[in-house]
Amino acid sequence: xxxxxxxxxxxxxxxxxxxxxxxxxxxxxxxxxxxxxxxxxxxxxxxxxxxxxxxxxxxxxxxxxxxxxxxxxxxxxxxxxxxxxxxxxxxxxxxxxxxxxxxxxxxxxxxxxxxxxxxxxxxxxxxxxxxxxxxxxxxxxxxxxxxxxxxxxxxxxxxxxxxxxxxxxxxxxxxxxxxxxxxxxxxxxxxxxxxxxxxxxxxxxxxxxxxxxxxxxxxxxxxxxxxxxxxxxxxxxxxxxxxxxxxxxxxxxxxxxxxxxxxxxxxxxxxxxxxxxxxxxxxxxxxxxxxxxxxxxxxxxxxxxxxxxxxxxxxxxxxxxxxxxxxxxxxxxxxxxx
Amino acid sequence: xxxxxxxxxxxxxxxxxxxxxxxxxxxxxxxxxxxxxxxxxxxxxxxxxxxxxxxxxxxxxxxxxxxxxxxxxxxxxxxxxxxxxxxxxxxxxxxxxxxxxxxxxxxxxxxxxxxxxxxxxxxxxxxxxxxxxxxxxxxxxxxxxxxxxxxxxxxxxxxxxxxxxxxxxxxxxxxxxxxxxxxxxxxxxxxxxxxxxxxxxxxxxxxxxxxxxxxxxxxxxxxxxxxxxxxxxxxxxxxxxxxxxxxxxxxxxxxxxxxxxxxxxxxxxxxxxxxxxxxxxxxxxxxxxxxxxxxxxxxxxxxxxxxxxxxxxxxxxxxxxxxxxxxxxxxxxxxxxx
Numbered sequence: 001x002x003x004x005x006x007x008x009x010x011x012x013x014x015x016x017x018x019x020x021x022x023x024x025x026x027x028x029x030x031x032x033x034x035x036x037x038x039x040x041x042x043x044x045x046x047x048x049x050x051x052x053x054x055x056x057x058x059x060x061x062x063x064x065x066x067x068x069x070x071x072x073x074x075x076x077x078x079x080x081x082x083x084x085x086x087x088x089x090x091x092x093x094x095x096x097x098x099x100x101x102x103x104x105x106x107x108x109x110x111x112x113x114x115x116x117x118x119x120x121x122x123x124x125x126x127x128x129x130x131x132x133x134x135x136x137x138x139x140x141x142x143x144x145x146x147x148x149x150x151x152x153x154x155x156x157x158x159x160x161x162x163x164x165x166x167x168x169x170x171x172x173x174x175x176x177x178x179x180x181x182x183x184x185x186x187x188x189x190x191x192x193x194x195x196x197x198x199x200x201x202x203x204x205x206x207x208x209x210x211x212x213x214x215x216x217x218x219x220x221x222x223x224x225x226x227x228x229x230x231x232x233x234x235x236x237x238x239x240x241x242x243x244x245x246x247x248x249x250x251x252x253x254x255x256x257x258x259x260x261x262x263x264x265x266x267x268x269x270x271x272x273x274x275x276x277x278x279x280x281x282x283x284x285x286x287x288x289x290x291x292x293x294x295x296x297x298x299x300x301x302x303x304x305x306x307x308x309x310x311x312x313x314x315x316x317x318x319x320x321x322x323x324x325x326x327x328x329x330x331x332x333x334x335x336x337x338x
Numbered sequence: 339x340x341x342x343x344x345x346x347x348x349x350x351x352x353x354x355x356x357x358x359x360x361x362x363x364x365x366x367x368x369x370x371x372x373x374x375x376x377x378x379x380x381x382x383x384x385x386x387x388x389x390x391x392x393x394x395x396x397x398x399x400x401x402x403x404x405x406x407x408x409x410x411x412x413x414x415x416x417x418x419x420x421x422x423x424x425x426x427x428x429x430x431x432x433x434x435x436x437x438x439x440x441x442x443x444x445x446x447x448x449x450x451x452x453x454x455x456x457x458x459x460x461x462x463x464x465x466x467x468x469x470x471x472x473x474x475x476x477x478x479x480x481x482x483x484x485x486x487x488x489x490x491x492x493x494x495x496x497x498x499x500x501x502x503x504x505x506x507x508x509x510x511x512x513x514x515x516x517x518x519x520x521x522x523x524x525x526x527x528x529x530x531x532x533x534x535x536x537x538x539x540x541x542x543x544x545x546x547x548x549x550x551x552x553x554x555x556x557x558x559x560x561x562x563x564x565x566x567x568x569x570x571x572x573x574x575x576x577x578x579x580x581x582x583x584x585x586x587x588x589x590x591x592x593x594x595x596x597x598x599x600x601x602x603x604x605x606x607x608x609x610x611x612x613x614x615x616x617x618x619x620x621x622x623x624x625x626x627x628x629x630x631x632x633x634x635x636x637x638x639x640x641x642x643x644x645x646x647x648x649x650x651x652x653x654x655x656x657x658x659x660x661x662x663x664x665x666x667x668x669x670x671x672x673x674x675x676x
Contacts, residue, residue: 063516126575136511139519173474173563178401181477181560206567210575222519223564225511226557229544230565234572237464237548242580245604246597255597259583262590266583 001030001057001075002095003292003299010094011038013290013299015045020300021307027088029054029075054078058099060292067099068106076100080107083285090286090306092277094299097289101137101280108285111315113322116141117282118149118221119289120156123231123275125212131157131166132209132217135278136225146170146187146218147194151321152281153216154198159312160305165197166215169204171223179203187218197321206230235270277302279309281318286310339368339395339413340433341630341637348432349376351628351637353383358638359645365426367392367413392416396437398630405437406444414438418445421623428624428644430615432637435627439475439618446623449653451660454479455620456487456559457627458494461569461613463550469495469504470547470555473616474563484508484525484556485532489659490619491554492536497650498643503535504553507542509561517541525556535659544568573608615640617647619656624648 003009007030014026025048028035032053039046054075058067071077076095082088084107093100101117110117118134133153138145150168157166170188172180177188180203191200201214209217210231219227246256256263268274272291276298280287286309290302341347345368352364363386366373370391377384392413396405409415414433420426422445431438439455448455456472471491476483488506495504508526510518515526518541529538539552547555548569557565584594594601606612610629614636618625624647628640 126578139511171564173477173560206564206569207571207574209568210571219564222511223561226509226544226561226565227568230547230568231544231572233545233548234569235576236545238573238576240464241604241608245600248600248603252597252600255593255595255600257593258596259590259593262583262586262593265586266579270579 001034002060002093003290003294004094007031007035007038009294009296009299011035011042011045011049012296013092013294013301013303014049015042016296016300017303017307018045018048020304024048024303024307026050027052027079027082029079029082030057031075052078058096058103060096062096062099064096064098064102067096068102071099071103077103077107080104080285080287083287084108089310090288092288092290092299092303092306094290094292094294094302097136100287100289104280104283104285104287108283108287110282111284111319111322113319113325114148114152114282116145116148117280118145118152119278120153120281121228121275121278122157122160123210124270125210127212128215129161130209130212130215130217131161132219132224132228133281134219134221134224135228136221137280138221140222141183141220143183143186143190146183146220147190147325148282148322150187150191150198150200150216150218151196151325152318153218154196155314155317155321156279156281156309157215158197159309159314159317161215163215165199167201168196168198168216168218169201169208169214171209171217171219171227172203172205175203175205177202183220194325196325197317232272273298274301277305279305284315286314339372340398340431341628341632342432345369345373345376347632347634347637349373349380349383349387350634351639351641352387353380354634354638355641355645356383356386358642362386362641362645364388365390365417365420367417367420368395369413390416396434396441398434400434400437402434402436402440405434406440409437409441415441415445418442418623418625421625422446427648428626430626430628430637430641430644432628432630432632432640435474438625438627442618442621442623442625446621446625448620449622449657449660451657451663452486452490452620454483454486455618456483456490457616458491458619459566459613459616460495460498461548462608463548465550466553467499468547468550468553468555469499470557470562470566471619472557472559472562473566474559475618476559478560479521479558481521481524481528484521484558485528485663486620486660488525488529488536488538488554488556489534489663490656491556492534493652493655493659494617494619494647495553496535497647497652497655499553501553503537505539506534506536506554506556507539507546507552509547509555509557509565510541510543513541513543515540521558532663534663535655570610611636612639615643617643622653624652
């Protein structure tokens with residue numbers, strides 16, 4: 001029921017995912033009348049969908065705490081519960097991000113070795129694609145959180161981008177070891193020491209994110225959220241300036257017409273719908289958050305991200321890597337033979 | 339002596355500023371042989387320059403603490419000292435940012451009402467131009483720092499952009515009052531109450547920065563530095579993708595040729611050299627930091643920023659606004675008549 005257009009976009013997305021992943025079936029939670037009305041126009045999808053009616057929804061302006069208190073019968077809660085019960089391999093929602101994270105944490109819990117889940121995504125850069133986390137789940141982080149994000153981000157890069165040994169950088173205000181605050185410095189010191197599923201690059205700066213200097217950028221949720229939205233805003237500014245420029249003279253208009261096929265290829269390459277689907281990592285289950293304003297094509301891609309992760313055993317890989325990380329002090333005490 | 343090309347760029351910049359500001363004269367600190375060699379090729383500038391020879395410089399890899407300990411005879415230190423002694427109205431440097439800030443704080447001190455200086459600049463956005471601070475002087479800030487940044491940023495916007503009553507936003511991960519950490523929430527609460535030289539807009543997000551949602555974006559030096567460099571990196575990515583696109587087919591090449599005059603106008607409008615010159619605000623003196631990699635045109639603009647500030651009485655305006663802000667507890671005790 002989430003997102004700006006509710007079941008319509010969600011089901012159109014499922015219909016696209018159905019073609020790409022013919023073995024997939026869908027549990028759809030929400031107002032069954034509205035859902036059935038859309039499904040009646042999508043006959044091929046109809047056979048692959050089981051509708052579960054719910055009376056309530058979590059709206060976009062519901063606070064996470066309120067969703068936790070009174071959202072147990074909502075479509076969002078019940079969809080997450082289906083993952084916990086093993087009825088679904090993953091859940092995808094275009095709804096309220098804060099509520100989705102709060103309910104997912106409460107229902108699914110974090111696996112051993114994860115203190116806090118994080119939000120991760122990837123986007124196109126000058127050199128391929130780059131993964132970044134956390135994008136807003138954790139406003140304040142300690143260095144141990146960042147170390148865990150590095151491990152989870154590296155496993156995500158391996159799964160989503162097929163990079164065997166991803167390079168990891170910690171976002172900072174300079175590349176030198178002494179730059180930044182205590183949190184990033186101790187996280188970097190720890191990452192230099194441990195053997196994780198990555199090569200640790202060191203610190204990176206804001207301009208490195210879209211340069212693609214590293215495969216995985218690790219940061220707290222405040223900085224990550226601001227950086228991602230700043231990049232989105234800058235792209236929007238550039239696109240607006242270009243549109244204006246191509247209308248500014250007759251030569252520019254003609255030039256645009258000639259270059260249009262090439263410019264359209266660029267637009268498709270950078271299409272945010274292609275990169276739709278942020279993943280909540282660090283939970284006992286796969287939770288994918290679609291952009292609320294996307295369309296069926298975008299929602300279908302968010303479903304695809306989740307299916308790729310489930311099919312590649314993402315959860316097991318994360319657990320395995322976190323297991324390797326745990327300090328010896330965490331181990332059960334050994335019997336000592338004197 | 340600072341920047342990638344030393345006195346050459348600095349003096350070419352001074353030569354450009356000389357034409358724009360015919361009443362200006364220059365004190366130039368550094369290796370007099372190298373400076374005189376450049377000046378001999380700039381006869382009109384020669385008459386307006388007094389060269390002060392120094393034996394040492396602060397290099398780009400000198401740590402701020404080392405510059406403070408042993409930089410007293412450097413060109414950087416002596417140029418700042420000229421402001422303190424009233425010999426110069428402002429100082430402009432393309433050198434080591436950290437050292438420049440450390441020496442400027444030590445030599446010039448902060449005026450009453452400022453706990454910490456900040457680095458401020460402005461750049462083109464979808465709706466005009468926007469000022470942002472802090473860009474990296476203060477890795478960690480409390481809410482009082484952010485409130486002072488808001489006041490100084492607003493006075494800067496009035497001076498540099500001629501906006502009488504600038505709108506101010508605090509950078510956060512969401513627009514709602516409850517979002518973010520304690521620091522941004524209490525800064526916003528305070529800014530809602532006080533009467534400053536601005537309209538307080540509330541919270542803004544990363545995408546608002548280049549949207550130009552507000553005239554002044556206030557944030558801590560960590561987030562501000564990451565956001566500014568992320569925007570720079572995104573612009574660079576876009577420019578690279580466009581170059582590639584215009585070479586990708588014959589039609590695109592022809593289209594580029596036709597649109598080139600318009601595209602060049604856009605390039606000039608967004609030329610980072612036009613926006614060169616970050617200002618250290620919150621010191622007893624005007625200190626302008628030029629980008630190290632700029633050319634004479636860019637350095638000339640940095641000088642222009644400083645001259646505009648000095649000519650408009652920036653320091654007095656800042657002091658006046660900070661005076662108004664000071665809580666009553668700070669006032670000298672009054673004699674009480676019983």
